[in-house]
Amino acid sequence: MTVTPIKQKYDIKDISLASMGQQRIDWAAREMPVLRQITERFAQEKPFAGLRLIACCHVTTETANLAIALKAGGADAILIASNPLSTQDDVAACLVANYGIPVFAIKGEDNDTYHRHVQIALDHKPNIIIDDGCDVVATLVKERKHQLSDIIGTTEETTTGIVRLQAMLKDGVLSFPAINVNDAETKHFFDNRYGTGQSTLDGIIRATNVLLAGKTVVVAGYGWCGKGVAMRARGLGSNVIVTEINPVRAIEAAMDGFRVMPMSEAASQGDVFVTVTGNMHVIRAEHFEMMKDGAMVCNSGHFDIEIDLKSLGAKATEVKDVRNFTQQYSLPNGKSIVVLGEGRLVNLAAAEGHPSAVMDMSFANQALGCEYLVKNKGQLAPGIYSIPTELDQDIAALKLKAMGISIDSLTAEQINYINSWTSGT
Numbered sequence: 001m002t003v004t005p006i007k008q009k010y011d012i013k014d015i016s017l018a019s020m021g022q023q024r025i026d027w028a029a030r031e032m033p034v035l036r037q038i039t040e041r042f043a044q045e046k047p048f049a050g051l052r053l054i055a056c057c058h059v060t061t062e063t064a065n066l067a068i069a070l071k072a073g074g075a076d077a078i079l080i081a082s083n084p085l086s087t088q089d090d091v092a093a094c095l096v097a098n099y100g101i102p103v104f105a106i107k108g109e110d111n112d113t114y115h116r117h118v119q120i121a122l123d124h125k126p127n128i129i130i131d132d133g134c135d136v137v138a139t140l141v142k143e144r145k146h147q148l149s150d151i152i153g154t155t156e157e158t159t160t161g162i163v164r165l166q167a168m169l170k171d172g173v174l175s176f177p178a179i180n181v182n183d184a185e186t187k188h189f190f191d192n193r194y195g196t197g198q199s200t201l202d203g204i205i206r207a208t209n210v211l212l213a214g215k216t217v218v219v220a221g222y223g224w225c226g227k228g229v230a231m232r233a234r235g236l237g238s239n240v241i242v243t244e245i246n247p248v249r250a251i252e253a254a255m256d257g258f259r260v261m262p263m264s265e266a267a268s269q270g271d272v273f274v275t276v277t278g279n280m281h282v283i284r285a286e287h288f289e290m291m292k293d294g295a296m297v298c299n300s301g302h303f304d305i306e307i308d309l310k311s312l313g314a315k316a317t318e319v320k321d322v323r324n325f326t327q328q329y330s331l332p333n334g335k336s337i338v339v340l341g342e343g344r345l346v347n348l349a350a351a352e353g354h355p356s357a358v359m360d361m362s363f364a365n366q367a368l369g370c371e372y373l374v375k376n377k378g379q380l381a382p383g384i385y386s387i388p389t390e391l392d393q394d395i396a397a398l399k400l401k402a403m404g405i406s407i408d409s410l411t412a413e414q415i416n417y418i419n420s421w422t423s424g425t
């Protein structure tokens with residue numbers, strides 16, 4: 001098979017940022033003991049030798065540690081940004097300069113550059129794709145059918161990406177196996193909940209320096225991410241309102257002690273709004289009209305479509321930057337609305353994304369998911385697969401050990417009991 005060489009070797013902001021990037025990558029590695037052990041094993045076993053891999057992820061210190069693991073495992077890997085605003089330019093520089101990993105990502109890149117990077121990644125003729133939001137896989141399926149036979153499989157870690165993969169499967173266009181990393185318990189229980197919870201509030205605080213105690217925070221969506229945001233906002237002393245469309249989740253939010261109401265009621269009450277639904281236009285024109293003067297809106301869902309910024313922009317008499325990642329929209333009714341991170345993931349735009357300790361488990365799942373695809377090459381029919389439970393449990397066991405926590409194990413008598421149906425009342 002002939003491989004078209006990548007014409008541009010990398011596309012980053014500034015290679016001279018590499019040493020700062022190295023310091024921060026090493027710092028993150030301290031909190032990533034599970035991925036470190038996997039890296040050491042990969043370096044011995046080289047599971048990806050001879051394979052081309054592209055990773056479309058947020059270019060952060062944690063992703064750098066994943067890329068280093070994949071390269072140690074023998075992968076010919078390149079990295080592109082999965083979001084125009086989440087790239088840490090020093091990390092991109094370090095991966096290029098110190099690890100020889102081509103990176104195509106610049107913080108603040110425009111949409112055209114973002115899509116050009118997706119094309120460059122596909123020019124790499126990947127065998128394995130690590131995707132974050134499914135843009136690479138969707139582009140491959142739409143525009144590069146001739147490359148489909150090269151693909152061993154993909155891994156996807158976002159809820160949004162999984163929803164898109166499910167739609168592809170339903171439409172009969174998914175022609176290779178996809179590993180649903182998000183489904184692993186060691187992913188969504190921790191990354192979505194504690195990771196999004198902490199990093200979203202971190203992003204809001206870094207962008208605005210607002211005091212959250214006593215404020216009304218409206219959280220749209222009560223999936224794992226919404227639960228995390230609501231829990232942490234309450235922890236900081238906010239009055240939290242949850243909006244939902246799923247009746248079960250709405251009951252759960254109510255029984256967790258949050259006020260639950262439609263956005264049309266919450267709009268006039270909130271001081272800070274956070275969308276984490278995965279759907280579009282959750283906050284829209286009719287809601288902006290009702291908001292308090294100075295209300296802040298931001299998003300922690302994967303795409304920048306949850307807040308209808310087009311309609312806000314169309315109404316606004318003036319839009320001005322008031323702080324980094326903070327824009328004030330003045331409305332004809334005399335009030336203003338403050339938008340954080342341009343409606344993109346506020347935790348990655350204005351802060352550094354999820355802390356390393358949770359990404360340790362998410363990326364352990366990514367790394368083992370890729371290895372699983374390779375080990376089972378040709379055996380898996382097109383479809384969406386969960387991470388095998390044993391791998392999930394192994395990751396949890398390694399994490400516990402690294403945290404210095406030991407737990408009980410079943411006695412022989414207990415094993416016998418849970419495996420039998422004969423003993424009852």
Ligand code: ADE
Binds near residue numbers: 195354
């Ligand atoms: N998604 C959320 N937080 C992240 C991080 N720190 N690194 C990579 N992807 C992320």
